[in-house]
Amino acid sequence: MTPLLLSLLALADVTFSAFRDAAGRNPRIEKERYYRRAMAGGFACGLGALGVCWGALRGLLALVNDPEVLYRDMAGAGGWMLGLYGSYATVVLGALGVWLLGGSELRTLMSVSILGPLTLLRHGLIPVGLALAWWQADRWETRGLALLGVMLVGSAEQAYGAIRARRRGRLWPGEPEDMASP
Amino acid sequence: MHRGPAVNPEGPEITDLLIDMDPRSLERRPVQKGAVVAELEAQGMRWGAWVARGLPERGEIDRLFVRVHAEMQRLWEEFLQGERMRALLAPLVKALRASGHGGRVRVVDVGCGLGYLVRWLAARGELGAEVELLGCDYNGALIGAAERYRREEGLRCGFRVANAFTLEEPATVYISTGVLHHFRGPSLAELFRQQRGAQAFVHLDIKPSYLAPLGSLLFHVARMREPISQHDGTLSAVRAHPGERLLEAARGAVPSHEVLLFDGEVGRLPILRTMLGVIGLAPGLRGPFVRELGPLAGRLGATQG
Incomplete structure (x- = not known):
């Protein structure tokens, strides 16, 4: 269960990273389609990253003599990551839900007190989760897998930035030319 | 890196300094980056001066805006x-x-x-x-x-x-x-x-x-x-x-x-x-x-x- 839930969290995070990357780059009024396409792109990137992680997990379990022991070690370390990242995601998704359904004052409250600050906190939280997993793990394979997963998820925005730089500043379909960086 | 986020409440925003227009003719007057940096420094706005130093050269300012x-x-x-x-x-x-x-x-x-x-x-x-x-x-x-x-x-x-x-x-x-x-x-x-x-x-x-x-x-x-x-x-x-x-x-x-x-x-x-x-x-x-x-x-x- 732990790998599955961590995968879902990772997928959500990479998808929202794409939303953040797309936000503020399209000044049109109607841009639901633009955001949907960006998030679909993020989702696809997330699936790719998960594919790499699951491939590494299966490979490691196939290579060792004691796969059950290794899996238990991974599940234990992953449980700590899940506790931290899951708590963060619960707060963010809860605030997002209130923002989507609430009136203007509630929306402002959610944005100012939760959504904005937690966006900043995310950058610090990712390595903390990794540190917890490393501290909890007994095996180097577990630590390596945690590092791989965190690097793939945590670097999603940088990856979008790198692709953007190669595409003359535009990444998501529908971005106006004015938004291209020099 | 700037040393501390020094801001001056009565000082200008950087964007206020980057565009200089004649209010009657709406002609745009040239703005020197050095002058913007100097103005911000003179107002004790170290953060602003640091940001202004990294601004693109003329021609890219409009895209930045x-x-x-x-x-x-x-x-x-x-x-x-x-x-x-x-x-x-x-x-x-x-x-x-x-x-x-x-x-x-x-x-x-x-x-x-x-x-x-x-x-x-x-x-x-x-x-x-x-x-x-x-x-x-x-x-x-x-x-x-x-x-x-x-x-x-x-x-x-x-x-x-x-x-x-x-x-x-x-x-x-x-x-x-x-x-x-x-x-x-x-x-x-x-x-x-x-x-x-x-x-x-x-x-x-x-x-x-x-x-x-x-x-x-x-x-x-x-x-x-x-x-x-x-x-x-x-x-x-x-x-x-x-x-x-x-x-x-x-x-x-x-x-x-x-x-x-x-x-x-x-x-x-x-x-x-x-x-x-x-x-x-x-x-x-x-x-x-x-x-x-x-x-x-x-x-x-x-x-x-």
Whole structure:
């Protein structure tokens, strides 16, 4: 269960990273389609990253003599990551839900007190989760897998930035030319 | 790296220094980056000077402005500025009708930038066909982009590189968002004075409070990419005029109008209402406006600051 839930969290995070990357780059009024396409792109990137992680997990379990022991070690370390990242995601998704359904004052409250600050906190939280997993793990394979997963998820925005730089500043379909960086 | 986020509440925002226009001819005068850095340093604004040193050279500034305003629009979308303006403007239009104003109502957005407010109102404002929406700004690059987006989305509004107060056909209502704090000292009163001929004005700006500077810093760092956006956005909250100052300036400059604050009270939890509105009404408009505003009228105040 732990790998599955961590995968879902990772997928959500990479998808929202794409939303953040797309936000503020399209000044049109109607841009639901633009955001949907960006998030679909993020989702696809997330699936790719998960594919790499699951491939590494299966490979490691196939290579060792004691796969059950290794899996238990991974599940234990992953449980700590899940506790931290899951708590963060619960707060963010809860605030997002209130923002989507609430009136203007509630929306402002959610944005100012939760959504904005937690966006900043995310950058610090990712390595903390990794540190917890490393501290909890007994095996180097577990630590390596945690590092791989965190690097793939945590670097999603940088990856979008790198692709953007190669595409003359535009990444998501529908971005106006004015938004291209020099 | 700059040494500490030194800001000067009375100092300029960097974007204020980057564009220098002749207010009559609207001719753009050249601006030297070195002079901008020196000005910011002279005002003790180390953060601003550090940001200004990293600015692109001439030729890229217009593109930077468009990107900065697009980031700002993202923030305005999150903080529902379009909805907030509509909540005041729609009752105002009805009040104008009720008080005998026939024909077209011309709403002019002062310093409209990329014209988000005007385009949003055109797309979703439901103000009626008799309301003309026009955005004015001195910056031709921003107006060019606003006009392009308007065309792409087929919106019924217009944009002009113009002084909003010297249009051949004057405004019925002047509006703005996030503009007032750019006007300091006597120029704030002058801004209001130029609106004497209008039936009404509705200006929204950041509400100063003990939490506003910190909240603004956090938010602009979290949401904006351009260092200049982060700097100027944060400084905006520091520079925001208290409601009392806005009231005093508007009442002194436009004595014929009744001037009210909307959401002027700071309250114990200022993060619930982060913007305040200054509303000016020609004689006879207050009654119908308050009636049309409905429950929102409870957020109007004559003297709060």
